Amino acid sequence: MNVLEIKQLTKKFNHFIAVDGVSFSIAEGEIFGLLGANGAGKSTAIYMIAGLLKITKGEIKLLGKDIKKNSKFAKMNIGFVPQDIAIYEDLTAFENVKFFAGLYGLRGEELNQKVTEALAFVGLGDKEKSYPKRFSGGMKRRLNIACAIAHKPKLIIMDEPTVGIDPQSRKHILESVKKLNETGCTIIYTSHYMEEVEAICTKIAIIDHGKVIAEGTKEQLKTLITDTKDIWIEVKNSDDIDLEELKNIKGIRAVQLVNHTIQIHSDAEVNNLNDIILHFMKMNIEIRSLKENAPNLESVFLTLTGRNLRD
Amino acid sequence: MNILNIYTKEMKSDFRDSQTFIFFLAFPIILMIILGTALSNAFTSGITLDEITVLYKSDGNEELLTHFQGLLYEAGKQGFTFEEAEVVDAGIQAVEENQAHAFIVLNDAGIDIYGSDLNTIETSIIHGMMTAFADQYNLYQQQIDLDQASSVPHDYIQHSSLNGAKQPDSMDYYAVAMAVMISFFSLYASYNLFRGEKTLRTGDRLMAAPIAKSEILIGKVAATFSMNAFFLLIMIFFSKYVFNAEWGDHLLVVITLLFSLILFAICLGIAISFIAKTPEATATISVLFVQVACFLGGVYFPIDTSSGGLFSFFASLSPLTWSNEAIREVIYGQNPAAAYPVILLNLCIAGFCYFITVFYLRRQEGL
Numbered sequence: 001m002n003v004l005e006i007k008q009l010t011k012k013f014n015h016f017i018a019v020d021g022v023s024f025s026i027a028e029g030e031i032f033g034l035l036g037a038n039g040a041g042k043s044t045a046i047y048m049i050a051g052l053l054k055i056t057k058g059e060i061k062l063l064g065k066d067i068k069k070n071s072k073f074a075k076m077n078i079g080f081v082p083q084d085i086a087i088y089e090d091l092t093a094f095e096n097v098k099f100f101a102g103l104y105g106l107r108g109e110e111l112n113q114k115v116t117e118a119l120a121f122v123g124l125g126d127k128e129k130s131y132p133k134r135f136s137g138g139m140k141r142r143l144n145i146a147c148a149i150a151h152k153p154k155l156i157i158m159d160e161p162t163v164g165i166d167p168q169s170r171k172h173i174l175e176s177v178k179k180l181n182e183t184g185c186t187i188i189y190t191s192h193y194m195e196e197v198e199a200i201c202t203k204i205a206i207i208d209h210g211k212v213i214a215e216g217t218k219e220q221l222k223t224l225i226t227d228t229k230d231i232w233i234e235v236k237n238s239d240d241i242d243l244e245e246l247k248n249i250k251g252i253r254a255v256q257l258v259n260h261t262i263q264i265h266s267d268a269e270v271n272n273l274n275d276i277i278l279h280f281m282k283m284n285i286e287i288r289s290l291k292e293n294a295p296n297l298e299s300v301f302l303t304l305t306g307r308n309l310r311d
Numbered sequence: 312m313n314i315l316n317i318y319t320k321e322m323k324s325d326f327r328d329s330q331t332f333i334f335f336l337a338f339p340i341i342l343m344i345i346l347g348t349a350l351s352n353a354f355t356s357g358i359t360l361d362e363i364t365v366l367y368k369s370d371g372n373e374e375l376l377t378h379f380q381g382l383l384y385e386a387g388k389q390g391f392t393f394e395e396a397e398v399v400d401a402g403i404q405a406v407e408e409n410q411a412h413a414f415i416v417l418n419d420a421g422i423d424i425y426g427s428d429l430n431t432i433e434t435s436i437i438h439g440m441m442t443a444f445a446d447q448y449n450l451y452q453q454q455i456d457l458d459q460a461s462s463v464p465h466d467y468i469q470h471s472s473l474n475g476a477k478q479p480d481s482m483d484y485y486a487v488a489m490a491v492m493i494s495f496f497s498l499y500a501s502y503n504l505f506r507g508e509k510t511l512r513t514g515d516r517l518m519a520a521p522i523a524k525s526e527i528l529i530g531k532v533a534a535t536f537s538m539n540a541f542f543l544l545i546m547i548f549f550s551k552y553v554f555n556a557e558w559g560d561h562l563l564v565v566i567t568l569l570f571s572l573i574l575f576a577i578c579l580g581i582a583i584s585f586i587a588k589t590p591e592a593t594a595t596i597s598v599l600f601v602q603v604a605c606f607l608g609g610v611y612f613p614i615d616t617s618s619g620g621l622f623s624f625f626a627s628l629s630p631l632t633w634s635n636e637a638i639r640e641v642i643y644g645q646n647p648a649a650a651y652p653v654i655l656l657n658l659c660i661a662g663f664c665y666f667i668t669v670f671y672l673r674r675q676e677g678l
Contacts, residue, residue, distance in 0.1 A: 050519045053676050072521045080519035084512035090324045102316045103520035147516065 002061075003028045003155050003186040004049070009058035011044050018044040020210035021058070026155075026203070031177065031187045033201030035194075035301060041210040042190055043083070046157055049188070050080045063154060076104060079153035083160045085140045087132050087147060093119060094128040097146050104151035118150035119143075121179070123172055138169025145176065149185075156180060157188045162196060174200055194297045204297070208305045221300045228253070230293045231264040231276065236286040238262070249275045260288075313522045317530025318537075325500075325538045335496060335542040339489040340549060347482040347554070350612065363433050366396040366411045370418035375448065379417055382444050413437040421445065479557060479643065484613065486556030487638050490547055491631050492610045494572040495601060497539040501580030502597045504531045505678055506590050514678035524672045532577055532665075539573045559642030561650075568641075568650045571657035572634050578664035585671035604629045630657070 004026040011019040019041045026032045036042035047053040049060055051071060060067045060074075067074035087096045097115045106114060119125050122142035132140055145161060158177065162170045177200055181187055191197050197204060198218055205215040214221055235241070241262065243255045251270025256263045266272060273292065280287055293299075325331050369376040383393045394411075396402035402414035406425050412433040414425040422445055426434030479487070508514035517527060547566070550556040558565060580597060587593040607614065608631020616627045616636070626632050633653050640649035672678075 047515075050515075052515055052518050075519065075521040078519065080516060082512060082515050082519075086512040086516040088320070088324065088511065088513065090327050091320070095320075095323070099316060099320050100516060100520065103313055103517070103522050105312075105521070107312075 001028050002026060003030075003063060004188075005059075005061040006045075006049070007059045007061075009045060009048060009060060010056045011041075011048060011053060012056045017210055019048070022207065022210070022212050023058075024205050024212055024215055026186060026188065028186055029181065029184065030203050031181050031189055031201045033197040033204040034188060034190045034207060035197060035204060035297070036190075036207035037305065040207045040305075042207045043159060044210075045207065046159055046188065046190065050078055050157055051075050052080075076151075077154040079148035079151065079156040081145050081148045081156065081158040081161050083163065085137075085144050087140065087143055089131065089133045092129050092131055093124055093135075093143055093146075096132065096143060097150050100147040101150035106151060114150045114152065118146040121149065122146045122176055136166075136169070138165040138172070141165050141169060141173060142176075145173065149180065153185070155186050155188065159190050160192060161189075162191065162193065170196075194301070198297050206301060206304055213304055214300070218297060221297065224300060224304065227268055229266055229268040231266060231273070232289075232291045232293075233262045233264070233276070233280070233287060234289040235260055235262065235280070236288055238285075240283060240285060242283070246276070246279060249279065252276075313526045314530040314533070317522075317527055318534045321504075321531055321534030322537065325534065331500075331538070334499070335493055335539065336545060339493045339496075339546055342492075343482070343485045343489045343550060343554070346488075346611065347485040350485075351481040360390075360433065360436075362390050362392055363413075363436065364392045364394070364411045365413050365415060365437060366394050366402040366405055367415040367417065368396045368399055368402055370399070370416055372417050372419050375417050375422075378448050378451070379444070382440075386440065415441065479639070482550070482554050483557040483642075486547075486550035486554065486558070487635060487642070488608075488610045489550070490543060490569055491572065491608065491634050491638070492605055493546060494539065494543055494569045494634075495576045495604060495608075495631055497535065497573045497576040498580035498583075498597055498601050500535050500539060501532075501577040502584045502593050504535065504581055504584070506584050506593060508678050510590070518677050524678070525669070527678070528581075528668065528672065532574075532581070535577050536570075536573055539577070540570060543569055543573065557642060560645065561641050561647040564641055564647040564650045565638050568634060568637060568654050568657075571654045571661070572630065575630060575657040575661040575664075578661040578668065582664040582667040582671075585668055604631050608632045609635055630660075 002025045006025065007023050009019055009022040010017065022041070022045055034042045034046070044053065048055050049062075049067075051067065051074060055068060062070075062074045062077060065073055088099070091099060094115055097118050098111060101111055101115055101118070116125070116128070119128055122145050124139065124142055124146060127135070127139070132143055135143065141161060145158070149156060161177075162173050165173070174196060177187060177189065181200075189197065189201055201218070203215070203217055204221060205212050206221070207213070214224060238257060238260045241257065243257060243262075246252060246255045246262070246264070249272055251267040251272045252264055253267065254265040256265075264276065277287070277290075367379070369379070387393065396405065396414065399416060402411070402416070403425050405411040406414045406427050409427060409429050412427070412430045415437075416423040416425075422441055424438055424441055426438065505514075508517060518524075544566070547558065547562075547569075551558050579600075583596050583600075584593045587596055605611065607626040607629040609626070610631060614623075614626050614632070616623045616632060633656065637650045637653040640646050
């Protein structure tokens with residue numbers, strides 16, 4: 001079952017098209033990564049899903065219901081973790097979560113219980129009565145998440161929830177995201193940290209210039225660009241190497257020697273690593289190190305968009 | 312229910328901010344003490360006299376004496392002391408020796424007054440008072456003659472007195488002025504109500520929740536109104552019971568007028584925050600508007616708007632002027648009806664500003 005279905009979603013600001021006919025769907029239980037450089041349109045898309053921006057054209061269905069016509073239903077079932085820390089410094093951690101959760105219709109003992117659970121979930125159970133102004137950046141980020149999850153939404157939208165925090169807090173947040181997912185929450189996750197997306201997302205969409213240019217699992221995305229690979233071999237003595245002979249090995253397209261390192265550019269689909277090593281053994285050349293570049297999301301993104309994620 | 316959530320949250324935030332207490336309570340009270348003390352002389356236009364002692368002697372005119380005793384009773388309440396002299400000579404001697412300010416003899420020929428050059432002001436006052444008494448007595452005599460002629464008694468005389476309104480002293484003046492000022496200071500508390508959500512980035516989070524913009528607006532306005540009304544009431548009762556400031560017999564009407572001014576200022580502040588493009592512009596416009604309105608409204612020193620001229624014209628445009636003048640009319644003119652047009656005007660402007668806010672809220676995406 002799809003939790004979210006988006007069809008031809010478009011957003012125009014005067015003459016500028018920020019989101020241009022985006023379509024994708026998110027199945028229940030997925031952690032859906034949305035990748036895009038600054039200004040690509042991912043935040044605009046997220047804001048439309050969260051009901052913060054009006055839709056110019058297209059359709060968003062949450063749990064089968066059009067969010068335009070069922071705005072309150074949609075908002076009740078979405079938890080939004082904004083990119084910026086959005087909490088009140090003059091309210092305690094407990095009061096912050098209670099205030100926001102209270103807007104979702106929770107009352108009395110049920111409200112207090114869910115607030116306590118949310119704070120415990122993000123590791124702030126012992127900071128209920130503390131004011132956020134005394135919190136570290138990581139703790140504020142965790143409180144930011146607690147404010148969005150106390151009402152137990154079906155879909156949680158996390159817009160770069162780990163920006164500017166220490167590794168320990170990042171680890172805690174990533175573990176929290178996984179735990180939330182295990183409890184049945186579907187999550188939309190955006191980040192500038194490619195390794196985070198690669199580590200936790202089960203499905204990824206790459207958005208560029210307002211359009212989704214690729215979508216799928218990370219393995220599926222990698223296949224989009226993996227027709228070549230690079231192998232770096234560092235040797236002790238490069239004097240006796242015959243580069244032309246190396247080029248005769250099946251699949252190798254080009255060979256280059258830089259100092260004591262041989263860079264081999266080869267077809268990705270040909271498994272020729274054994275042949276290459278055997279060649280060096282025959283020539284009695286001692287190999288000091290060997291590195292093969294496996295394609296990652298960074299290279300996928302770079303190849304598809306022509307720019308780095310942080311551009 | 313979400314209105315209550317917003318209201319509670321705003322109240323917590325306001326009352327946890329120590330600057331709120333300083334700005335809305337300590338500052339006006341301190342200013343009232345400073346201005347009320349420093350400018351006390353500016354509010355005293357006359358001179359203060361001690362008790363006036365008058366001796367009198369009735370020399371056989373019983374009818375005149377009967378009327379005169381009525382005067383004794385009323386004048387006794389105004390700081391006069393009347394004592395009957397045993398003989399005429401003793402009364403004259405008491406005046407000569409400055410033991411009494413004047414001596415009055417009532418006889419068949421009329422009223423004789425003996426005064427002293429040593430007490431010219433007191434003598435003039437007594438002379439004026441006795442002249443008025445004599446005129447009134449003569450008028451009653453004429454009515455008696457008319458009644459006897461027609462054999463049907465009529466009430467030919469109707470008394471109308473032009474009593475000058477009681478004038479405020481400096482503390483009375485500044486108690487009202489500060490109350491009006493802190494009511495209008497509500498603008499400072501309101502112009503950041505929505506901008507603050509943007510600064511804190513909580514606006515997006517609020518709008519992602521199932522809450523209507525109107526609920527946020529009403530909750531915020533209600534909370535800010537409650538906070539300012541609370542501080543206003545403390546200030547009024549503090550000035551009334553600690554400084555004995557005059558608030559008149561229609562305090563409820565005065566408070567209602569001030570509440571309408573608070574609502575006006577809150578709605579205006581929010582409207583400015585939507586009309587101005589940037590937070591800096593909002594703050595500048597708000598501060599300028601409030602300070603100019605306070606200055607022209609006679610908050611720092613009394614301003615005469617009846618003298619004509621350009622300054623008077625601008626002064627009469629200040630909401631603090633019309634509120635100040637209406638309150639003084641209620642307190643010193645004993646005229647609560649003077650407050651009603653001002654209350655209506657304040658509420659109408661508040662309503663207009665509220666609709667401007669609603670217009671902008673509906674038009675823009677997010678808060």
